[in-house]
Amino acid sequence: MNAAYALFDTPALDEGAIIARHAPLVKRAVRQLSSQVGAVLEREDMEQVGLLALLEAARRYGEPDEQFTGFAMLRIRGAILDELRRLDWRPRSVRQDAHRLRDGWRALTRQLGREPSEREAAAALGISLDEVQALLLAENAEAMHSFDEIVANGGDVGDERAPEQQLQLRIALASALRHLAPREQQVIQLYYEHELSLKEIALVLELTEARVCQINKAALKKMKNCLAATPD
Known part of the structure; x- marks a missing residue:
């Protein structure tokens, strides 16, 4: 034609x-x-x-x-x-504070032999609880954006959609999800499948919103690593 x-x-x-x-x-x-x-x-x-x-x-x-x-x-x-x-x-000062929080959190985890509470992290770092929670929220938003970019790029095949490529992506995502701990799976499914906000997830799981952010960020990092290791 x-x-x-x-x-x-x-x-x-x-x-x-x-x-x-x-x-x-x-x-x-x-x-x-x-x-x-x-x-x-x-x-x-x-x-x-x-x-x-x-x-x-x-x-x-x-x-x-x-x-x-x-x-x-x-x-x-x-x-x-x-x-x-x-x-x-996230101006430079906030990014620097986020790095300091991450390093301090790891050091405190090693010292305590467990995950510290937000209050313990705030006391150890000499910042307020509100500052700790704000930094955790900001870091989580960055992690979500990075993960969304990977999924979007993996499923974006131009103007002509390839069903086999979309199927491969869904299989890879399902496999990555299975590598998560049960609580991490819950958070990912509540956010991406049931589309709850982090505040709503915190209420469902009886956790603080900042703790949900931590779990979500750790889960996304594991899934990104799984997807990166998946052969094309």
């Missing part, structure tokens, strides 16, 4: 309908992330960024099917976190 005629045979996407139908994805992503970064970016601004990402996802994906939700959610979350990076939401 002549390429000029083929253009007329391709139905145009009803972008307005797609956005209206999938707008709740943006609300979910904002709800998930707002407790960690709400002080930096207002919810309304996060939603605007998310809606633009949803539109871009629809244009790249084509007519939505049952896999579109996961595809779009990754890009919505990624766009919001990209905007936060652009706003320099």
Whole structure:
């Protein structure tokens, strides 16, 4: 068929309908992330960024099917976190404090022979409990963005989607999930599958939000390592 005629045979996407139908994805992503970064970016601004990402996802994906939700959610979350990076939401001083917290936490764990509490970490480092929790939340958001990028890149095969590549990615993710400890699996599933916020997960598991961040970050690191070791 002549390429000029083929253009007329391709139905145009009803972008307005797609956005209206999938707008709740943006609300979910904002709800998930707002407790960690709400002080930096207002919810309304996060939603605007998310809606633009949803539109871009629809244009790249084509007519939505049952896999579109996961595809779009990754890009919505990624766009919001990209905007936060652009706003320099973690200035150098915060990054330095995060490194100090991480090193201090490891040293305290070795000293105590167990995971320290947030209060113990705050006392050992000479900072407030609020500062410890804020640093843990910021580090977790970075870890989520890094993991989302790996999943998005693994499933992004250009304008033509390859079902076999998507299947390989899902198998690799399932395998990576099986390598996690039971509590880590719970956190990952509640966040990515059931789309609860970290605050909601903390209530379900009767933990602090910062502790959920730690578990989530450790789980994502293990999964990233598993995915990196998976042959293409």
